[in-house]
Amino acid sequence: xxxxxxxxxxxxxxxxxxxxxxxxxxxxxxxxxxxxxxxxxxxxxxxxxxxxxxxxxxxxxxxxxxxxxxxxxxxxxxxxxxxxxxxxxxxxxxxxxxxxxxxxxxxxxxxxxxxxxxx
Amino acid sequence: xxxxxxxxxxxxxxxxxxxxxxxxxxxxxxxxxxxxxxxxxxxxxxxxxxxxxxxxxxxxxxxxxxxxxxxxxxxxxxxxxxxxxxxxxxxxxxxxxxxxxxxxxxxxxxxx
Numbered sequence: 003x004x005x006x007x008x009x010x011x012x013x014x015x016x017x018x019x020x021x022x023x024x025x026x027x028x029x030x031x032x033x034x035x036x037x038x039x040x041x042x043x044x045x046x047x048x049x050x051x052x053x054x055x056x057x058x059x060x061x062x063x064x065x066x067x068x069x070x071x072x073x074x075x076x077x078x079x080x081x082x083x084x085x086x087x088x089x090x091x092x093x094x095x096x097x098x099x100x101x102x103x104x105x106x107x108x109x110x111x112x113x114x115x116x117x118x119x120x121x
Numbered sequence: 122x123x124x125x126x127x128x129x130x131x132x133x134x135x136x137x138x139x140x141x142x143x144x145x146x147x148x149x150x151x152x153x154x155x156x157x158x159x160x161x162x163x164x165x166x167x168x169x170x171x172x173x174x175x176x177x178x179x180x181x182x183x184x185x186x187x188x189x190x191x192x193x194x195x196x197x198x199x200x201x202x203x204x205x206x207x208x209x210x211x212x213x214x215x216x217x218x219x220x221x222x223x224x225x226x227x228x229x230x231x232x233x
Binding site: 037045049052061063064099102105107108109111113114 | 157167210222
């Protein structure tokens with residue numbers, strides 16, 4: 003089965019750092035662009051970052067630019083999100099999502115991992 | 122990136138049809154045929170239901186359809202069923218600032 007499993011969420015103090023992981027299985031991870039999307043509980047989806055298949059093309063939302071770093075290890079079938087200088091407004095469920103191979107869309111989503119930024 | 126504009130809520134009775142709008146700009150919806158729609162039930166991850174404006178994944182019911190006119194995209198659900206009650210999000214490729222993606226604020230569909 004095609005699957006994405008996020009991990010690494012938790013409670014962190016403002017100004018702290020956290021690294022999220024997204025383990026992929028059931029497909030050739032190195033062929034796909036990947037995204038991070040977040041959602042404050044009870045609120046809408048917000049795109050965070052994306053990376054192409056070989057890691058050479060990266061984009062970030064303005065709200066996280068300069069603080070978050072998206073990366074991937076294709077040998078480990080894993081996507082990462084390094085989150086630095088965390089703020090209370092970064093509190094959310096973080097999803098990784100796969101971009102469809104042929105079409106512009108996010109066709110596979112993980113179950114999400116929760117990040118809480120609070121003192 | 123400014124979020125795309127969706128109505129906060131829509132409702133309909135079983136068997137009826139509803140349409141959810143999603144308004145953007147020429148930097149996103151109006152400039153590209155890269156509009157997607159996602160369905161999200163409470164406590165679940167989003168699910169792709171429409172890609173590239175008007176295309177459905179094979180596993181999605183043909184009761185779901187998409188369209189676009191100018192800077193506004195629309196999702197139509199016909200023959201409403203109780204299980205369609207969920208949150209719906211539009212998304213588009215955007216070049217407003219850094220090239221990337223932008224979502225709408227979401228629309229809560231209530232099946233009366």
